Amino acid sequence: MTNPTAAMLVIGDEILSGRTRDSNMYYLAGELTKHGVDLREVRVVSDDPDAITGAVQALSAAYDHVFTSGGIGPTHDDITADCIAAAFGASIDVRDDARALLEAHYARTGVELNEARLRMARIPDGATLIDNPVSTAPGFTLENVNVMAGVPAVFEAMVASVLPTITGGAPLLSQSLRIERGEGEIAATLNALAADFSDLSIGCYPFQKNGVFGASVVVRGSDGARIDAAMTRLAGELGL
Amino acid sequence: MTNPTAAMLVIGDEILSGRTRDSNMYYLAGELTKHGVDLREVRVVSDDPDAITGAVQALSAAYDHVFTSGGIGPTHDDITADCIAAAFGASIDVRDDARALLEAHYARTGVELNEARLRMARIPDGATLIDNPVSTAPGFTLENVNVMAGVPAVFEAMVASVLPTITGGAPLLSQSLRIERGEGEIAATLNALAADFSDLSIGCYPFQKNGVFGASVVVRGSDGARIDAAMTRLAGELGL
Numbered sequence: 433m434t435n436p437t438a439a440m441l442v443i444g445d446e447i448l449s450g451r452t453r454d455s456n457m458y459y460l461a462g463e464l465t466k467h468g469v470d471l472r473e474v475r476v477v478s479d480d481p482d483a484i485t486g487a488v489q490a491l492s493a494a495y496d497h498v499f500t501s502g503g504i505g506p507t508h509d510d511i512t513a514d515c516i517a518a519a520f521g522a523s524i525d526v527r528d529d530a531r532a533l534l535e536a537h538y539a540r541t542g543v544e545l546n547e548a549r550l551r552m553a554r555i556p557d558g559a560t561l562i563d564n565p566v567s568t569a570p571g572f573t574l575e576n577v578n579v580m581a582g583v584p585a586v587f588e589a590m591v592a593s594v595l596p597t598i599t600g601g602a603p604l605l606s607q608s609l610r611i612e613r614g615e616g617e618i619a620a621t622l623n624a625l626a627a628d629f630s631d632l633s634i635g636c637y638p639f640q641k642n643g644v645f646g647a648s649v650v651v652r653g654s655d656g657a658r659i660d661a662a663m664t665r666l667a668g669e670l671g672l
Numbered sequence: 673m674t675n676p677t678a679a680m681l682v683i684g685d686e687i688l689s690g691r692t693r694d695s696n697m698y699y700l701a702g703e704l705t706k707h708g709v710d711l712r713e714v715r716v717v718s719d720d721p722d723a724i725t726g727a728v729q730a731l732s733a734a735y736d737h738v739f740t741s742g743g744i745g746p747t748h749d750d751i752t753a754d755c756i757a758a759a760f761g762a763s764i765d766v767r768d769d770a771r772a773l774l775e776a777h778y779a780r781t782g783v784e785l786n787e788a789r790l791r792m793a794r795i796p797d798g799a800t801l802i803d804n805p806v807s808t809a810p811g812f813t814l815e816n817v818n819v820m821a822g823v824p825a826v827f828e829a830m831v832a833s834v835l836p837t838i839t840g841g842a843p844l845l846s847q848s849l850r851i852e853r854g855e856g857e858i859a860a861t862l863n864a865l866a867a868d869f870s871d872l873s874i875g876c877y878p879f880q881k882n883g884v885f886g887a888s889v890v891v892r893g894s895d896g897a898r899i900d901a902a903m904t905r906l907a908g909e910l911g912l
Binding site: 470473475477566583620635 | 682694698712747806825859874875876
Protein backbone atom coordinates (compact mmCIF):
# COMPACT_ATOMS: atom_id res chain seq x y z
CA MET A 433 0.00 0.00 0.00
CA THR A 434 1.95 2.97 -1.21
CA ASN A 435 0.88 6.59 -1.04
CA PRO A 436 -0.33 8.45 -4.14
CA THR A 437 2.35 10.55 -5.81
CA ALA A 438 2.26 14.20 -6.81
CA ALA A 439 4.21 16.88 -8.64
CA MET A 440 3.94 20.65 -8.56
CA LEU A 441 4.37 23.11 -11.41
CA VAL A 442 5.11 26.72 -10.47
CA ILE A 443 4.49 29.10 -13.37
CA GLY A 444 6.04 32.52 -13.35
CA ASP A 445 8.88 34.71 -14.61
CA GLU A 446 8.88 36.56 -11.29
CA ILE A 447 10.24 33.48 -9.51
CA LEU A 448 12.92 32.73 -12.11
CA SER A 449 14.12 36.34 -12.21
CA GLY A 450 14.60 36.35 -8.45
CA ARG A 451 12.05 39.14 -7.96
CA THR A 452 9.72 37.00 -5.85
CA ARG A 453 10.58 34.27 -3.40
CA ASP A 454 8.13 31.44 -3.90
CA SER A 455 6.24 30.31 -0.83
CA ASN A 456 3.62 28.06 -2.44
CA MET A 457 6.01 25.14 -2.87
CA TYR A 458 6.88 25.07 0.80
CA TYR A 459 3.20 25.35 1.76
CA LEU A 460 2.01 22.62 -0.61
CA ALA A 461 4.85 20.27 0.41
CA GLY A 462 3.75 20.47 4.05
CA GLU A 463 0.05 20.00 3.28
CA LEU A 464 0.64 17.00 1.01
CA THR A 465 2.88 15.34 3.58
CA LYS A 466 0.15 15.68 6.22
CA HIS A 467 -2.42 14.32 3.76
CA GLY A 468 -0.36 11.24 2.88
CA VAL A 469 0.50 12.26 -0.68
CA ASP A 470 4.18 11.98 -1.71
CA LEU A 471 5.41 15.11 -3.47
CA ARG A 472 8.07 13.70 -5.79
CA GLU A 473 9.01 16.57 -8.07
CA VAL A 474 8.60 20.32 -8.49
CA ARG A 475 9.25 22.30 -11.64
CA VAL A 476 9.35 26.06 -12.07
CA VAL A 477 8.89 27.33 -15.62
CA SER A 478 8.48 30.76 -17.19
CA ASP A 479 5.36 32.31 -18.72
CA ASP A 480 6.04 30.48 -21.97
CA PRO A 481 3.30 28.37 -23.62
CA ASP A 482 5.58 25.55 -24.81
CA ALA A 483 7.34 25.31 -21.45
CA ILE A 484 4.04 25.15 -19.56
CA THR A 485 2.36 22.68 -21.90
CA GLY A 486 5.39 20.40 -22.04
CA ALA A 487 5.83 20.33 -18.28
CA VAL A 488 2.12 19.66 -17.66
CA GLN A 489 2.10 16.72 -20.06
CA ALA A 490 5.27 15.21 -18.58
CA LEU A 491 4.19 15.58 -14.96
CA SER A 492 0.58 14.49 -15.58
CA ALA A 493 1.82 11.27 -17.17
CA ALA A 494 4.41 10.52 -14.47
CA TYR A 495 2.49 11.20 -11.24
CA ASP A 496 -0.97 10.59 -9.77
CA HIS A 497 -1.71 14.27 -9.13
CA VAL A 498 -0.32 17.58 -10.40
CA PHE A 499 -0.77 20.96 -8.73
CA THR A 500 -0.02 24.20 -10.57
CA SER A 501 0.45 27.67 -9.14
CA GLY A 502 0.22 30.97 -11.02
CA GLY A 503 -0.94 32.54 -14.25
CA ILE A 504 -4.76 32.43 -13.95
CA GLY A 505 -5.50 36.16 -13.45
CA PRO A 506 -7.00 38.70 -15.88
CA THR A 507 -3.86 40.08 -17.57
CA HIS A 508 -2.04 39.28 -20.82
CA ASP A 509 0.62 37.21 -19.02
CA ASP A 510 -2.00 34.89 -17.50
CA ILE A 511 -1.88 32.03 -19.99
CA THR A 512 -2.03 28.98 -17.73
CA ALA A 513 -5.69 28.00 -18.39
CA ASP A 514 -5.20 28.03 -22.17
CA CYS A 515 -1.96 26.06 -21.85
CA ILE A 516 -3.59 23.38 -19.70
CA ALA A 517 -6.43 23.06 -22.21
CA ALA A 518 -3.87 22.74 -25.03
CA ALA A 519 -1.91 20.12 -23.09
CA PHE A 520 -4.98 17.87 -23.02
CA GLY A 521 -6.48 18.87 -26.37
CA ALA A 522 -9.53 20.33 -24.59
CA SER A 523 -11.41 23.35 -25.94
CA ILE A 524 -11.62 26.43 -23.74
CA ASP A 525 -13.86 29.48 -23.56
CA VAL A 526 -15.70 31.60 -21.01
CA ARG A 527 -17.85 29.05 -19.17
CA ASP A 528 -21.31 29.85 -17.79
CA ASP A 529 -20.76 28.45 -14.30
CA ALA A 530 -17.56 30.44 -13.81
CA ARG A 531 -19.09 33.56 -15.35
CA ALA A 532 -22.03 33.31 -12.94
CA LEU A 533 -19.63 33.24 -9.96
CA LEU A 534 -17.83 36.35 -11.20
CA GLU A 535 -21.08 38.18 -12.03
CA ALA A 536 -22.43 37.62 -8.54
CA HIS A 537 -19.12 38.66 -6.97
CA TYR A 538 -18.71 41.86 -8.96
CA ALA A 539 -22.41 42.77 -8.57
CA ARG A 540 -21.92 42.47 -4.80
CA THR A 541 -18.83 44.66 -4.81
CA GLY A 542 -20.12 47.17 -7.36
CA VAL A 543 -17.21 46.60 -9.74
CA GLU A 544 -17.62 46.22 -13.49
CA LEU A 545 -17.11 42.71 -14.92
CA ASN A 546 -15.08 43.93 -17.89
CA GLU A 547 -13.49 41.92 -20.67
CA ALA A 548 -10.22 41.43 -18.80
CA ARG A 549 -11.94 40.10 -15.67
CA LEU A 550 -14.09 37.83 -17.81
CA ARG A 551 -10.87 36.07 -18.88
CA MET A 552 -10.87 34.51 -15.42
CA ALA A 553 -14.02 32.59 -16.43
CA ARG A 554 -12.13 30.82 -19.24
CA ILE A 555 -12.30 27.20 -18.12
CA PRO A 556 -11.48 24.13 -20.26
CA ASP A 557 -14.35 21.82 -21.25
CA GLY A 558 -14.63 18.92 -18.84
CA ALA A 559 -12.88 20.67 -15.94
CA THR A 560 -14.29 20.86 -12.41
CA LEU A 561 -14.13 24.25 -10.68
CA ILE A 562 -12.03 24.74 -7.55
CA ASP A 563 -13.64 27.00 -4.97
CA ASN A 564 -11.87 30.29 -4.21
CA PRO A 565 -13.28 31.71 -0.97
CA VAL A 566 -10.78 34.59 -1.01
CA SER A 567 -11.40 36.36 -4.30
CA THR A 568 -14.02 34.22 -6.12
CA ALA A 569 -12.28 33.64 -9.48
CA PRO A 570 -12.11 29.84 -9.49
CA GLY A 571 -9.30 27.39 -10.14
CA PHE A 572 -10.09 24.14 -11.91
CA THR A 573 -9.21 20.47 -12.10
CA LEU A 574 -8.74 18.90 -15.54
CA GLU A 575 -7.78 15.21 -15.69
CA ASN A 576 -5.29 14.87 -12.80
CA VAL A 577 -4.12 18.50 -12.88
CA ASN A 578 -5.29 21.01 -10.27
CA VAL A 579 -4.84 24.57 -11.50
CA MET A 580 -4.57 27.23 -8.81
CA ALA A 581 -3.68 30.89 -8.36
CA GLY A 582 -0.20 32.19 -7.53
CA VAL A 583 -1.13 34.72 -4.86
CA PRO A 584 -0.28 32.81 -1.66
CA ALA A 585 -3.52 33.57 0.21
CA VAL A 586 -5.59 32.37 -2.76
CA PHE A 587 -3.32 29.40 -3.48
CA GLU A 588 -3.61 28.22 0.11
CA ALA A 589 -7.39 28.58 0.10
CA MET A 590 -7.61 26.58 -3.13
CA VAL A 591 -5.37 23.83 -1.71
CA ALA A 592 -7.77 23.61 1.22
CA SER A 593 -10.67 23.30 -1.28
CA VAL A 594 -9.07 20.59 -3.40
CA LEU A 595 -7.21 18.36 -0.91
CA PRO A 596 -10.37 16.78 0.59
CA THR A 597 -11.25 15.54 -2.92
CA ILE A 598 -7.99 13.58 -3.12
CA THR A 599 -7.61 10.22 -1.44
CA GLY A 600 -4.51 10.35 0.68
CA GLY A 601 -2.43 7.59 2.14
CA ALA A 602 -0.71 7.22 5.46
CA PRO A 603 0.60 10.58 6.65
CA LEU A 604 4.37 10.72 6.62
CA LEU A 605 5.64 10.74 10.20
CA SER A 606 9.06 11.99 11.18
CA GLN A 607 11.33 12.46 14.14
CA SER A 608 14.53 14.43 14.15
CA LEU A 609 17.62 14.59 16.30
CA ARG A 610 19.89 17.64 16.38
CA ILE A 611 23.50 16.59 16.79
CA GLU A 612 26.29 19.08 17.35
CA ARG A 613 28.94 17.00 15.60
CA GLY A 614 30.14 17.06 12.04
CA GLU A 615 28.32 14.89 9.53
CA GLY A 616 31.56 13.00 8.90
CA GLU A 617 31.60 11.94 12.57
CA ILE A 618 28.22 10.21 12.44
CA ALA A 619 28.13 9.03 8.84
CA ALA A 620 29.19 5.43 9.53
CA THR A 621 26.53 5.07 12.24
CA LEU A 622 23.89 6.42 9.87
CA ASN A 623 24.98 4.13 7.07
CA ALA A 624 24.47 1.07 9.24
CA LEU A 625 21.15 2.40 10.55
CA ALA A 626 19.87 3.07 7.02
CA ALA A 627 20.80 -0.48 6.00
CA ASP A 628 18.93 -2.05 8.96
CA PHE A 629 15.86 0.21 8.63
CA SER A 630 15.46 0.15 4.87
CA ASP A 631 11.69 0.67 5.28
CA LEU A 632 12.42 4.17 6.63
CA SER A 633 13.93 7.20 4.97
CA ILE A 634 16.88 8.52 6.94
CA GLY A 635 18.19 11.95 6.01
CA CYS A 636 21.12 13.93 7.37
CA TYR A 637 21.08 17.71 6.99
CA PRO A 638 24.16 19.67 8.04
CA PHE A 639 23.74 23.10 9.56
CA GLN A 640 26.02 25.91 10.61
CA LYS A 641 24.55 28.80 12.49
CA ASN A 642 26.13 31.30 14.87
CA GLY A 643 29.39 29.38 14.78
CA VAL A 644 27.79 26.06 15.76
CA PHE A 645 28.25 23.19 13.29
CA GLY A 646 26.26 20.02 13.33
CA ALA A 647 23.64 17.94 11.58
CA SER A 648 19.96 17.19 11.95
CA VAL A 649 19.12 13.55 11.39
CA VAL A 650 15.53 13.08 10.22
CA VAL A 651 13.88 9.66 10.18
CA ARG A 652 10.69 9.46 8.10
CA GLY A 653 8.14 6.74 7.51
CA SER A 654 4.53 5.81 8.11
CA ASP A 655 5.11 3.38 11.02
CA GLY A 656 5.60 5.28 14.27
CA ALA A 657 6.93 2.28 16.18
CA ARG A 658 9.66 1.67 13.61
CA ILE A 659 10.68 5.31 13.76
CA ASP A 660 10.84 5.09 17.56
CA ALA A 661 13.07 2.02 17.30
CA ALA A 662 15.44 3.68 14.87
CA MET A 663 15.71 6.86 16.94
CA THR A 664 16.33 4.90 20.15
CA ARG A 665 19.15 2.94 18.52
CA LEU A 666 20.64 6.10 17.01
CA ALA A 667 20.63 7.99 20.28
CA GLY A 668 22.15 4.98 22.06
CA GLU A 669 24.95 4.52 19.55
CA LEU A 670 25.83 8.21 19.67
CA GLY A 671 25.74 8.23 23.49
CA LEU A 672 22.97 10.84 23.60
CA MET B 673 22.67 38.79 -29.04
CA THR B 674 20.74 36.77 -26.52
CA ASN B 675 21.81 35.91 -23.02
CA PRO B 676 23.01 32.42 -22.10
CA THR B 677 20.33 30.20 -20.54
CA ALA B 678 20.43 28.22 -17.33
CA ALA B 679 18.49 25.72 -15.27
CA MET B 680 18.75 24.73 -11.63
CA LEU B 681 18.31 21.31 -10.07
CA VAL B 682 17.58 21.18 -6.34
CA ILE B 683 18.21 17.73 -4.88
CA GLY B 684 16.67 16.77 -1.57
CA ASP B 685 13.84 14.96 0.17
CA GLU B 686 13.84 17.63 2.88
CA ILE B 687 12.48 20.20 0.42
CA LEU B 688 9.79 17.92 -1.03
CA SER B 689 8.59 16.80 2.40
CA GLY B 690 8.14 20.41 3.49
CA ARG B 691 10.68 20.09 6.29
CA THR B 692 13.02 22.72 4.84
CA ARG B 693 12.13 25.84 2.92
CA ASP B 694 14.59 26.15 0.06
CA SER B 695 16.49 29.42 -0.17
CA ASN B 696 19.10 28.52 -2.78
CA MET B 697 16.70 28.91 -5.71
CA TYR B 698 15.84 32.47 -4.74
CA TYR B 699 19.52 33.31 -4.22
CA LEU B 700 20.72 31.81 -7.49
CA ALA B 701 17.88 33.45 -9.45
CA GLY B 702 18.97 36.88 -8.24
CA GLU B 703 22.67 36.27 -8.91
CA LEU B 704 22.08 34.93 -12.43
CA THR B 705 19.83 37.88 -13.30
CA LYS B 706 22.57 40.31 -12.22
CA HIS B 707 25.13 38.33 -14.24
CA GLY B 708 23.06 38.36 -17.44
CA VAL B 709 22.20 34.65 -17.45
CA ASP B 710 18.53 33.75 -18.01
CA LEU B 711 17.28 31.18 -15.52
CA ARG B 712 14.60 29.35 -17.51
CA GLU B 713 13.69 26.36 -15.39
CA VAL B 714 14.10 24.90 -11.92
CA ARG B 715 13.44 21.31 -10.91
CA VAL B 716 13.34 19.84 -7.43
CA VAL B 717 13.81 16.07 -7.20
CA SER B 718 14.21 13.61 -4.35
CA ASP B 719 17.33 11.70 -3.30
CA ASP B 720 16.64 9.09 -5.97
CA PRO B 721 19.36 8.10 -8.48
CA ASP B 722 17.08 7.76 -11.51
CA ALA B 723 15.34 11.05 -10.78
CA ILE B 724 18.64 12.91 -10.41
CA THR B 725 20.31 11.35 -13.44
CA GLY B 726 17.28 11.87 -15.68
CA ALA B 727 16.85 15.50 -14.68
CA VAL B 728 20.55 16.28 -15.16
CA GLN B 729 20.56 14.80 -18.65
CA ALA B 730 17.39 16.65 -19.68
CA LEU B 731 18.49 20.02 -18.30
CA SER B 732 22.09 19.73 -19.52
CA ALA B 733 20.85 19.10 -23.06
CA ALA B 734 18.27 21.92 -23.01
CA TYR B 735 20.20 24.81 -21.44
CA ASP B 736 23.67 26.40 -21.63
CA HIS B 737 24.38 25.96 -17.92
CA VAL B 738 23.01 23.81 -15.10
CA PHE B 739 23.46 24.46 -11.38
CA THR B 740 22.71 21.79 -8.79
CA SER B 741 22.24 22.17 -5.05
CA GLY B 742 22.46 19.43 -2.42
CA GLY B 743 23.63 15.90 -1.83
CA ILE B 744 27.44 16.21 -1.84
CA GLY B 745 28.20 15.63 1.86
CA PRO B 746 29.68 12.58 3.62
CA THR B 747 26.54 10.57 4.48
CA HIS B 748 24.70 7.70 2.81
CA ASP B 749 22.05 10.00 1.32
CA ASP B 750 24.68 12.12 -0.48
CA ILE B 751 24.54 10.54 -3.93
CA THR B 752 24.71 13.55 -6.22
CA ALA B 753 28.35 13.20 -7.36
CA ASP B 754 27.86 9.58 -8.39
CA CYS B 755 24.61 10.44 -10.20
CA ILE B 756 26.26 13.26 -12.16
CA ALA B 757 29.08 10.93 -13.17
CA ALA B 758 26.52 8.32 -14.27
CA ALA B 759 24.56 10.93 -16.24
CA PHE B 760 27.63 11.61 -18.40
CA GLY B 761 29.12 8.11 -18.39
CA ALA B 762 32.17 9.39 -16.49
CA SER B 763 34.04 7.24 -13.97
CA ILE B 764 34.27 8.48 -10.40
CA ASP B 765 36.52 7.79 -7.41
CA VAL B 766 38.37 9.63 -4.67
CA ARG B 767 40.52 12.09 -6.59
CA ASP B 768 44.00 13.17 -5.45
CA ASP B 769 43.44 16.93 -5.80
CA ALA B 770 40.24 16.85 -3.75
CA ARG B 771 41.79 14.48 -1.20
CA ALA B 772 44.73 16.86 -0.75
CA LEU B 773 42.34 19.73 0.01
CA LEU B 774 40.54 17.67 2.65
CA GLU B 775 43.79 16.33 4.17
CA ALA B 776 45.14 19.85 4.61
CA HIS B 777 41.85 21.07 6.07
CA TYR B 778 41.44 18.25 8.58
CA ALA B 779 45.14 18.36 9.55
CA ARG B 780 44.69 22.06 10.32
CA THR B 781 41.60 21.45 12.43
CA GLY B 782 42.86 18.28 14.11
CA VAL B 783 39.94 16.19 12.90
CA GLU B 784 40.32 12.68 11.49
CA LEU B 785 39.82 12.32 7.72
CA ASN B 786 37.77 9.14 8.07
CA GLU B 787 36.18 7.04 5.35
CA ALA B 788 32.91 8.99 5.41
CA ARG B 789 34.64 12.35 5.03
CA LEU B 790 36.77 10.95 2.23
CA ARG B 791 33.54 10.42 0.26
CA MET B 792 33.56 14.18 -0.26
CA ALA B 793 36.69 13.74 -2.41
CA ARG B 794 34.78 11.57 -4.88
CA ILE B 795 34.96 13.66 -8.07
CA PRO B 796 34.14 12.48 -11.61
CA ASP B 797 37.00 12.17 -14.10
CA GLY B 798 37.30 15.28 -16.21
CA ALA B 799 35.56 17.57 -13.72
CA THR B 800 36.98 20.90 -12.55
CA LEU B 801 36.83 21.61 -8.80
CA ILE B 802 34.73 24.49 -7.44
CA ASP B 803 36.36 26.32 -4.54
CA ASN B 804 34.60 26.13 -1.16
CA PRO B 805 36.02 28.84 1.11
CA VAL B 806 33.52 28.00 3.86
CA SER B 807 34.13 24.34 4.64
CA THR B 808 36.74 23.19 2.07
CA ALA B 809 35.00 20.12 0.56
CA PRO B 810 34.81 21.19 -3.09
CA GLY B 811 32.01 21.27 -5.61
CA PHE B 812 32.77 20.49 -9.24
CA THR B 813 31.89 21.35 -12.81
CA LEU B 814 31.41 18.49 -15.29
CA GLU B 815 30.45 19.40 -18.86
CA ASN B 816 27.98 22.27 -18.38
CA VAL B 817 26.80 21.16 -14.92
CA ASN B 818 27.99 22.96 -11.77
CA VAL B 819 27.54 20.78 -8.70
CA MET B 820 27.27 22.60 -5.39
CA ALA B 821 26.39 22.02 -1.74
CA GLY B 822 22.90 22.44 -0.28
CA VAL B 823 23.85 24.30 2.92
CA PRO B 824 23.01 27.90 1.99
CA ALA B 825 26.26 29.48 3.25
CA VAL B 826 28.32 26.96 1.26
CA PHE B 827 26.06 27.11 -1.79
CA GLU B 828 26.34 30.88 -1.92
CA ALA B 829 30.14 30.78 -1.59
CA MET B 830 30.34 28.24 -4.42
CA VAL B 831 28.10 30.38 -6.65
CA ALA B 832 30.53 33.25 -6.04
CA SER B 833 33.39 30.93 -7.04
CA VAL B 834 31.79 29.68 -10.23
CA LEU B 835 29.94 32.70 -11.67
CA PRO B 836 33.10 34.57 -12.78
CA THR B 837 33.97 31.54 -14.96
CA ILE B 838 30.69 31.92 -16.89
CA THR B 839 30.31 34.48 -19.63
CA GLY B 840 27.21 36.49 -18.89
CA GLY B 841 25.11 38.68 -21.14
CA ALA B 842 23.37 41.95 -20.55
CA PRO B 843 22.06 42.14 -17.00
CA LEU B 844 18.29 42.08 -16.86
CA LEU B 845 17.02 45.51 -15.83
CA SER B 846 13.61 46.10 -14.35
CA GLN B 847 11.33 48.81 -13.07
CA SER B 848 8.15 48.27 -11.17
CA LEU B 849 5.05 50.28 -10.39
CA ARG B 850 2.80 49.48 -7.44
CA ILE B 851 -0.82 50.18 -8.32
CA GLU B 852 -3.58 50.02 -5.75
CA ARG B 853 -6.25 48.93 -8.23
CA GLY B 854 -7.45 45.49 -9.15
CA GLU B 855 -5.64 43.70 -11.96
CA GLY B 856 -8.88 43.64 -13.93
CA GLU B 857 -8.94 47.45 -13.92
CA ILE B 858 -5.57 47.82 -15.64
CA ALA B 859 -5.47 44.69 -17.78
CA ALA B 860 -6.56 46.37 -21.04
CA THR B 861 -3.90 49.08 -20.64
CA LEU B 862 -1.25 46.41 -20.01
CA ASN B 863 -2.36 44.35 -23.00
CA ALA B 864 -1.86 47.30 -25.34
CA LEU B 865 1.46 48.18 -23.71
CA ALA B 866 2.75 44.61 -24.06
CA ALA B 867 1.81 44.64 -27.75
CA ASP B 868 3.67 47.89 -28.43
CA PHE B 869 6.75 46.95 -26.37
CA SER B 870 7.15 43.35 -27.47
CA ASP B 871 10.93 43.59 -26.87
CA LEU B 872 10.21 43.91 -23.13
CA SER B 873 8.72 41.47 -20.67
CA ILE B 874 5.75 43.00 -18.85
CA GLY B 875 4.45 41.16 -15.83
CA CYS B 876 1.56 41.88 -13.53
CA TYR B 877 1.60 40.46 -9.99
CA PRO B 878 -1.45 40.92 -7.80
CA PHE B 879 -1.02 41.43 -4.09
CA GLN B 880 -3.28 41.62 -1.09
CA LYS B 881 -1.81 42.61 2.20
CA ASN B 882 -3.37 44.20 5.27
CA GLY B 883 -6.65 44.68 3.43
CA VAL B 884 -5.06 46.53 0.52
CA PHE B 885 -5.54 44.97 -2.92
CA GLY B 886 -3.56 45.90 -5.98
CA ALA B 887 -0.94 44.81 -8.46
CA SER B 888 2.74 45.38 -9.11
CA VAL B 889 3.55 45.85 -12.76
CA VAL B 890 7.14 44.87 -13.56
CA VAL B 891 8.77 45.78 -16.86
CA ARG B 892 11.96 43.85 -17.65
CA GLY B 893 14.51 44.05 -20.43
CA SER B 894 18.11 44.88 -21.15
CA ASP B 895 17.52 48.35 -22.67
CA GLY B 896 17.03 50.93 -19.93
CA ALA B 897 15.69 53.63 -22.29
CA ARG B 898 12.96 51.33 -23.60
CA ILE B 899 11.96 50.43 -20.04
CA ASP B 900 11.80 54.15 -19.19
CA ALA B 901 9.57 54.77 -22.19
CA ALA B 902 7.20 51.96 -21.28
CA MET B 903 6.93 53.07 -17.65
CA THR B 904 6.31 56.70 -18.63
CA ARG B 905 3.49 55.67 -20.94
CA LEU B 906 2.00 53.34 -18.34
CA ALA B 907 2.02 55.95 -15.60
CA GLY B 908 0.49 58.50 -18.00
CA GLU B 909 -2.31 56.23 -19.12
CA LEU B 910 -3.17 55.30 -15.55
CA GLY B 911 -3.09 58.95 -14.46
CA LEU B 912 -0.31 58.33 -11.92
